[in-house]
Amino acid sequence: MTTIAPIATVTSAVLAGLSRVGVLLVNLGTPDTADAPGVRIYLKEFLSDPRVIEDQGLIWKLVLNGIILRSRPRTKALDYLKIWNTERNESPLKTITRSQSDKLAAALSDRSHVVVDWAMRYGNPSIQSGIEALIAKGCERILAVPLYPQYSAPTSATVCDEVFRVLSRLRAQPTLRVTPPYYEDEAYIEALATSIEAHLTTLPFKPELIVASFHGMPKSYVDKGDPYQGQCVATTEALRRRLGMDAAKLLLTFQSRFGNAEWLQPYTDMTMERLAKEGVRRIAVVTPGFSADCLETLEEIAQENAEIFKHNGGEQFSAIPCLNDSEPGMDVIRTLVLRELQGWI
Numbered sequence: 351m352t353t354i355a356p357i358a359t360v361t362s363a364v365l366a367g368l369s370r371v372g373v374l375l376v377n378l379g380t381p382d383t384a385d386a387p388g389v390r391i392y393l394k395e396f397l398s399d400p401r402v403i404e405d406q407g408l409i410w411k412l413v414l415n416g417i418i419l420r421s422r423p424r425t426k427a428l429d430y431l432k433i434w435n436t437e438r439n440e441s442p443l444k445t446i447t448r449s450q451s452d453k454l455a456a457a458l459s460d461r462s463h464v465v466v467d468w469a470m471r472y473g474n475p476s477i478q479s480g481i482e483a484l485i486a487k488g489c490e491r492i493l494a495v496p497l498y499p500q501y502s503a504p505t506s507a508t509v510c511d512e513v514f515r516v517l518s519r520l521r522a523q524p525t526l527r528v529t530p531p532y533y534e535d536e537a538y539i540e541a542l543a544t545s546i547e548a549h550l551t552t553l554p555f556k557p558e559l560i561v562a563s564f565h566g567m568p569k570s571y572v573d574k575g576d577p578y579q580g581q582c583v584a585t586t587e588a589l590r591r592r593l594g595m596d597a598a599k600l601l602l603t604f605q606s607r608f609g610n611a612e613w614l615q616p617y618t619d620m621t622m623e624r625l626a627k628e629g630v631r632r633i634a635v636v637t638p639g640f641s642a643d644c645l646e647t648l649e650e651i652a653q654e655n656a657e658i659f660k661h662n663g664g665e666q667f668s669a670i671p672c673l674n675d676s677e678p679g680m681d682v683i684r685t686l687v688l689r690e691l692q693g694w695i
């Protein structure tokens with residue numbers, strides 16, 4: 351049965367005349383600790399989400415609990431250790447998302463009734479705690495911002511599911527808006543292009559080509575109607591136009607395959623191997639689908655895929671940082687948020 355949460359905090363804020371607008375930045379989530387128990391808790395929550403693994407039947411439950419959660423946490427914890435932010439003792443995804451939130455708050459500080467916070471879909475800080483904190487600060491309107499340029503059900507939709515689940519337990523709900531995907535927004539394409547150009551000037555070599563690697567997903571999800579692949583293609587084509595590069599100079603690939611089903615192709619790792627074997631010696635890889643550097647960019651691309659490329663004859667490999675909390679990156683988030691807050695501020 352759905353329980354109705356107490357609304358005392360909401361009521362007192364409203365009575366005090368503190369009606370505010372809340373902005374909640376949300377990214378995927380990451381383990382709290384870089385060890386097997388921490389990764390197990392994270393993977394269990396993540397992989398039990400029917401938006402991520404659509405068939406949550408008995409066979410999947412047996413595979414998840416009997417195989418995956420027994421072995422993967424140990425190996426993945428070692429990968430997390432390679433990229434861990436030891437200063438703050440947290441995953442880079444958290445450090446960067448917090449900084450994006452702080453910088454957005456600073457950029458909107460002249461609008462005192464706007465409150466900015468951040469949350470993770472899986473793990474901590476949770477979406478529930480983020481929404482409760484905004485409500486406690488008097489926010490009667492909330493803009494949820496899934497930090498994914500391209501929409502997909504396993505990422506953007508599940509953020510909405512969780513936001514709606516939290517609101518479903520409230521008697522006095524805040525009014526809700528959700529930012530749309532921004533896969534071909536001018537500010538986003540411009541930010542990607544300038545960050546690529548700036549990065550290339552820092553390299554001691556000139557890449558023969560650039561690979562744009564997006565997180566993959568099972569092909570069947572797209573066949574059933576997920577628009578993700580089309581939006582990745584649209585981003586890449588817009589970037590090609592902006593950079594004056596053709597499909598042979600800016601390639602589109604999909605990484606992070608999980609399980610045995612067919613995922614979106616071409617696969618990043620197989621492309622690295624193919625390119626090196628065909629004689630390409632110098633490449634750069636950009637990851638436009640990730641708004642913040644994380645395990646998939648810092649370890650899988652910058653370490654694993656660099657190794658695959660070099661092992662097969664490649665010589666120079668450079669991973670281009672995500673937009674993160676850089677000036678162009680914050681320009682994207684600020685532009686998106688200000689556009690979607692129109693009429694509220």
Ligand SMILES: C=CC1=C(C)c2cc3[nH]c(cc4nc(cc5[nH]c(cc1n2)c(C)c5CCC(=O)O)C(CCC(=O)O)=C4C)c(C)c3C=C
Pocket residue numbers: 378379380381393402403422426441443498502504505565566567568578606608639640643644645646
């Ligand atoms: C069926 C499984 C998965 C789907 C579908 C999926 C889609 C998807 N994921 C991202 C972004 C990220 N994924 C990250 C890690 C990660 N992804 C999966 C599985 C699926 N992702 C797993 C099991 C993991 C954990 C690591 C591992 O065990 O391999 C991350 C990094 C998180 C971090 O802690 O740094 C991100 C970001 C997108 C955009 C996406 C949809 C297209």
Ligand SMILES: [Fe+2]
Pocket residue numbers: 565606
């Ligand atoms: Fe993923």
Ligand SMILES: [Fe+2]
Pocket residue numbers: 606645646650
């Ligand atoms: Fe990965």
